[in-house]
Amino acid sequence: MGSAALLASLLPVRAEQPVDVALVLAIDVSLSMSQEEMALQRQGYAAAITSAEVLQAIRYGAHQRIAITFFEWANNTYAREIVGWSIIENSEDAEIVAASLRTVYRQGARRTSISGGIRHAVRVLDDIPFEAERRVIDISGDGPNNQGLPVTDARDEAIARGITINGLPLMTSGGYGSQFNIPDLDEYYRNCVIGGPLSFMIPVNSWDQFPEAVRRKLVLEIGVGPREGAPVVPAQITFGEPYDCLVGEKLWLQRGFGLDR
Template sequence: MRFLFSCLIMLFFAGSPAWALVSVDLELVLAADISFSVDEEEAKRQREGYLAALRSQEVIDAILSGPEGAIATSYVEWADDNTQRMVADWTLIRNEADALAFADRVRAAPFVQGRYTAIGSAITACVGMINDNEYDGFRKIIDISGDGPQNQGKSLPIARALAAASDITVNGLPVLPMDRNPWRPKVKVDVDQYYRDNVIVGAAAFVAPAEGFEDFKDAILKKLILEIAWIPGLSHPATRAAP
């Protein structure tokens, strides 16, 4: 009898997760390009744009708009095939204090520049970060920003298929070149169209271009509100109107 009881206990725990996942309205990876085409001043503007958005009342209101009133987010800086650095790990944000604390952690992290632009590798790494975290989001989004096309790394079609297979949407914030940084591609590339054709994937995926890094702050604010806000009829199947 004791042996049978022990077996039942083992079966119970073997079939149960080590911990319960935390339900959130959205799992969101903020993935920022730090390749050589993004100089230190531009990288600073990129970070400051994300930070200003996270501190804004509009984004905080969007976070609170869903049924759970919470999102989980992380901040990643990426460049070449082996450079995807978790600047701020997964954080549960359910109020203004949480958002400000997360923004402060991002701001305090040192900037380490990469070299090449491996968008496919960044997406692949971010998919793993979402799949391995402790949250269960109704929606899952990778928000990837960058100023040029891929020139190294894992296949973009394979990376996009990997995201789609995990029900993860990839949205893009291409930064349109407004100056002549010598590290930017010599061949003119329509970065906006490149992101539309080669980067974004998933339900309602979209591109929100910024007119140079000077415009990044405004562009990311609008983009985050669109991504985070709970919209009846779009954000949850139970709220969709009947045809």
């Protein structure tokens, strides 16, 4: 048997191995993100995936392996896969994934559809070739939803299927279209985007915080196990006045543009 055939024969066995978590990394590349910011995102994730802290978190798991995939999103029809489903068990696996993240990046597309990103991530999880203890969508972005399905609808669809959504709101500006950003994006993510068992978000207030925020986020996502009876976080968490989860769509209309789904 040749080396290529031997490798192919081994892949199904590897694919059937259970993993502690199936993690979808969904990264905003809408026009509000500058070229420099997109590069910083890729570099930050590559550094986090290969960090000692993340690799240690993987070793602490019951199966000592995770499945990970990475795609970039913008409007509700734009989703570009950068890394397909990959197993990470050790530093060699992590370096292979990181090398793919360090490849040449390109500008995304107009509009910001967090709901489109979530729905694409759900489809990716539906096609996972691994048995996963937990399924997590890790979504980052620098603005509110302004196209496609309302973000709370997409979020509720995902968490109803047992998927957890965590957030990395980028409280930054710099790209074309940043006039559609909002100052309280962290509250928007907390009230409108994240959800499911043990969900959380980590805001990034400046790009020098990004590498550490990503590393902390991955460690928590990998290291936090399922909890029996954990409540599903509702689309609105009201600590006082309810948050307007259509703020992005309304801001788009105020700028004189029409909505489209």
